[in-house]
Amino acid sequence: MTTGKIICSICARGGSKGVPGKNLRPLLGKPLLVYTLDQARAANCFDAIVVSSDDEAILKCASDWGVDVSVLRPDEMANDTAAKSPAIKHCIQTAETALGISFDMMVDLDATSPLRDPSDINNAIDLLLNGDCDNVISVTPSRKSPYFNLVELNKDGFAYLSKRLETPIVRRQDSPKCFDINGSVYAWTREAFFSGPSALSSRTLLYSMPEERSIDIDTEVDWIIVRTLMEKKINYTGY
Structure with missing residues (x-):
């Protein structure tokens, strides 16, 4: 696969139950959304950066920052039960119409993953380009294993143990490798995306990120952890 035109979508709803208003909530002096926007620009690989939201304040923030297209998301794609993939597809199609461009690769970045590094974006794209696959998702090694210490109820x-092997595992380190989808980077070829933008298929590759760059903010505890990690990095590096 050769490099073509690449679009970055960032979907940021106005509503959030776990952390109300989190996408515009200030985190060490700037809105959470802006961290992902800055990382997308710093990756220096996108032909367009677009933001989708049902919230006019979020779209204004994105426009003030300088995104190429701000997309107002339909209400039916923005409620608590709506899947994300239709919103991404709507965002991409609206942007292609507005810009008059047909993109070859689609990359979606979660606005709630501010600890990623721009290199994570570039590395995931490189894997898509060179990995003979349909899509790439970012993950982090799982702290729990369904073969050892994840249980379900009958x-x-x-x-009972979620997954059982013929020979029981007595140490977590001996269990098959498992990963958490960290929600940071999703990348597709055009053909794979428009045939159905699924995160997992038979031709999905994983891009692994360290735990300290993989926290997706979904609760107030997540917010505190992210803020603490950012403060420690600032204190250590001086910026």
């Missing part, structure tokens, strides 16, 4: 309410 119909009677009793616990």
Whole structure:
């Protein structure tokens, strides 16, 4: 696969139950959304950066920052039960119409993953370009294993191990490698995206990121952890 035109979508809803208003909430002096916008620009690989939201304040923030297209998301794609993939597709199609460009690769960045490095974006794209695959998703090594210490409940309410092997695992380190999808970077070829933008298929490759760059803010505890890690980095590096 050769490099073509690449679009970056960032989908940021106005509503959030876990951390109300999180996408515009100030984090060490700037809105959470802006961290992802800055990383997208710093990656220096996108022909267009677009933001999709149902919230006019978020779209204004994106426009003030200088995105190529701000996309107003339909209400039915912005409620608590709506899947994200239709919103990404709507965002990409609206941007292609507005810009008159057909993109060859689609990259979606979660606005709630501010600890990623621009190199993570570039590395995921390189893997898509060179990995003979349909799409790439970013992950981090899982701290828990379904073969060792993840359990479920049966119909009677009793616990059982989520996945069992013929030979039981007695140490977590001996269990098959498992990964958490960290929600940081999703990348597709055009053909794979428009045939159905699924995160996982039979031709999905994983780009692994360290735990300290993989926290997706979904709760107030996540917010505190991210803020603490950012403060420590500032204190250590001086910027």
